[in-house]
Amino acid sequence: MELALKPGAEAAPLAFAEETPPYSSEEEALFEAERCLLCGGKEAPAPCVAACPAKVEVPKFIKAILDRDYASSGKTIFAANPLGGTCARVCPVEELCEGACVLHKEGRRPVEIGRLQRFATDWVLEHGIAYYKRARPKDESVGVIGAGPAGLSCAAELAKLGYQVTVYESRPELGGLVTRAIAPYKQQIEPLPREAEQLARLGVEFQLGQAVGEELSFEELERRHGAIFLGVGLGEDVEVHWEGDELEGxxxxxxxxxxxxxxxxxxxxxxxxxxxxxxxxxxxxxxxxxxxxxxxxxxxxxxxxxxxxxxxxxxxxxxxxxxxxxxxxxxxxxxxxxxxxxxxxxxxxxxxxxxxxxxxxxxxxxxxxxxxxxxxxxxAIGQRPRTELLQKIPGLSLKDGLVEVDPQTGQTSNPKYFAGGDCINGGATVVQAVHDGKRAARGIDQLLSSTSRRR
Ligand SMILES: Cc1cc2nc3c(=O)[nH]c(=O)nc-3n(C[C@H](O)[C@H](O)[C@H](O)COP(=O)(O)OP(=O)(O)OC[C@H]3O[C@@H](n4cnc5c(N)ncnc54)[C@H](O)[C@@H]3O)c2cc1C
Incomplete structure (x- = not known):
């Protein structure tokens, strides 16, 4: 899988210096993990888990760190979030898991869940551990349009269930805005390519440089696949013009x-x-x-x-x-x-x-x-919705250029299409796109399982 990525870190080291660096030692991570009260149980999930759109089992992965079982810890995270390493760097944790940490109630600083998640996921990726298990292969195939967080998450879930998944991406590289837009002081290029590599190991096929709706038609995709996931995100910057726009600078x-x-x-x-x-x-x-x-x-x-x-x-x-x-x-x-x-x-x-x-x-x-x-x-005024592209899909209901979906399944008004991520919410977070991709994968599985039963 070719990843056309050219980090500019050498030319602008300060711009690439990480704002939140990893722990400098195992001891530092263990010391922080000790602060976790490991709350939650059968009755109710821990507040940090409830606050995570991907539902990463935080107390479970922190307990595994404390047991020095870093492989299990990383696997727990990736089981819930195929971009667990990326999210460890880019998630607005203070608004999500760390914002919900019970230590706040005692006036103490929250557990550094993001940094601990990075510790465990880095460990697994650096040790080259294959963390997905594939179910028995199914005959049905699914086309995923867009290799951003929503598309990658949907592809991971479907491939784990045994579907044949092809991801079509118009750009030469994977990752969507994570790769090209999130500032490098938060996320450089890694670990997304290594996270995607795990999907390739699971059998996901990536077709880069394939703009669906242009050289490759939606009709062709409908012929190839039983269901299609739209993870196309938003388009380029909103076009607002002022006099003098053409000036250098x-x-x-x-x-x-x-x-x-x-x-x-x-x-x-x-x-x-x-x-x-x-x-x-x-x-x-x-x-x-x-x-x-x-x-x-x-x-x-x-x-x-x-x-x-x-x-x-x-x-x-x-x-x-x-x-x-x-x-x-x-x-x-x-x-x-x-x-x-x-x-x-x-x-x-x-x-x-x-x-x-x-x-x-x-x-x-x-x-x-x-x-x-x-x-x-x-x-930096915002991005445009991909209205023109989405209007090419028959029967697809849009509101202000965003795709309307069923809140339980992610299915659109055209039953063969599901959608998630920025193209349905107008721009949110990576972890929200991951959540949407997982939801749509469950919806697609329901649809394809019921049609195969009827056959
Ligand atoms: C500057 C910036 C900073 C951000 N910072 C953060 C942050 O710190 N933390 C955070 O959580 N979120 C952040 N976000 C938001 C986050 O990046 C997005 O919410 C997330 O990437 C959405 O994922 P997605 O998969 O829906 O869309 P995208 O990431 O946009 O991916 C969509 C993919 O679909 C492809 N595609 C589009 N049309 C076609 C087509 N016709 N055929 C084939 N492929 C197609 C695109 O090329 C792209 O790769 C930031 C966003 C921006 C712009």
Missing amino acids: VYESLPFIEELKLGDPRNLKLGERVAVIGGGNTAIDVAREAVRLGAKDVMVLYRRTEKEMPAFRKEVKAARREGVHFYWLIAPKRFLGSGRVEGLECLYMRLGEPDASGRRRPEPVPGTEFVLQVDTVIK
């Missing part, structure tokens, strides 16, 4: 991070004063990377207030600690300069009535224009 967020992660960071001609436009996790990732790439003054401009910002609180706090400045209730009007961007004309906003999202709508305050001196602007 104006970037879109996804190509910016992709150049840093998979291309050559030296191609990013970052100046000293960087303005990032947006209030989501992408804006924060980009701002924190700009600091690491040496920008002297990095500011995030958001048109609502801090309260409405969709970015994770911990990330915002960390960005502030690193010197990123936040400006609220500000929107860009045009980019100024000749050749390279030199200024950003902005204006103040105020919050009006709530919009469809329930958040108060920002409205411009006339006559409040002012100019910020900047030499780089990065637009």
Whole structure:
């Protein structure tokens, strides 16, 4: 399986330095594992397990660490989450498992579940342990579109059940946004390729560079497979244009991070004063990377207030600690300069009535224009839904470009298709995509088992 990955770590070491490094020794991991109260039991799951969308059995894997049975510990994690090593690095743990840790109730810091999960999964991957068992092979095959977290998780579950699974991915590499977008201070390239390697060992076939709906039609896929999973995520950055967009030094967020992660960071001609436009996790990732790439003054401009910002609180706090400045209730009007961007004309906003999202709508305050001196602007406004692609599937019900699914099974309005991940939720987390992929795999198994019984 070819993985066309080119880490830029040598060219930009600070940008790739891990924010949360692994434990430096086995003893350190054991010391932390000792703090776990190993709660939960038959009556009710531990709060950390209940808070995990993938339902990783945290007390069980921590107990195995304490028993120094690292292989069982890692296997427990991968049984629930085929991207257990990736999630150990990228999950917003303070909002999920660690946020639910009972030690909070005693005013103590939570158990470092994410770092312990990384310890156990790294151990298993580094020792090359094959952690999946395949059931008796079945005749039916399933096509999975997209090799992001949702697609990989669905493929893993189906392959474990014995289905023949083919994953079609339009890009030359696996991993979706994990590989090309999540900032390298959180997740470099590993361990996703090694996690995917385990799927290949399980018999999953990967067809990279295959854009379904273009060179390969949906009809052809329907002929090949009994069921199809849509894990296509979202598209490129939202197209918002301002005057001066074409100036040198104006970037879109996804190509910016992709150049840093998979291309050559030296191609990013970052100046000293960087303005990032947006209030989501992408804006924060980009701002924190700009600091690491040496920008002297990095500011995030958001048109609502801090309260409405969709970015994770911990990330915002960390960005502030690193010197990123936040400006609220500000929107860009045009980019100024000749050749390279030199200024950003902005204006103040105020919050009006709530919009469809329930958040108060920002409205411009006339006559409040002012100019910020900047030499780089990065637009991080969000991603577009893949409406055009999804409309090619007959009978597929969409809402605002997102696929509508049955909440129990992940099945769409076209019974042959199931879906999960960002293409149904508009952009959430890796572990949510993993959850959706697993749910759809169960739904597909139900569908294919009932049709094979009828035959
Ligand atoms: C900058 C940024 C930072 C983030 N940081 C975090 C974080 O720290 N923690 C966290 O948990 N989440 C984070 N996320 C969110 C997380 O990355 C996504 O929620 C997750 O990757 C969604 O998985 P997915 O499989 O649904 O979609 P994707 O990861 O987008 O994968 C979809 C795949 O489908 C492929 N595809 C699309 N169309 C076709 C087609 N027609 N044919 C074949 N293949 C196709 C795409 O090429 C892609 O590989 C971040 C997102 C961004 C943008």
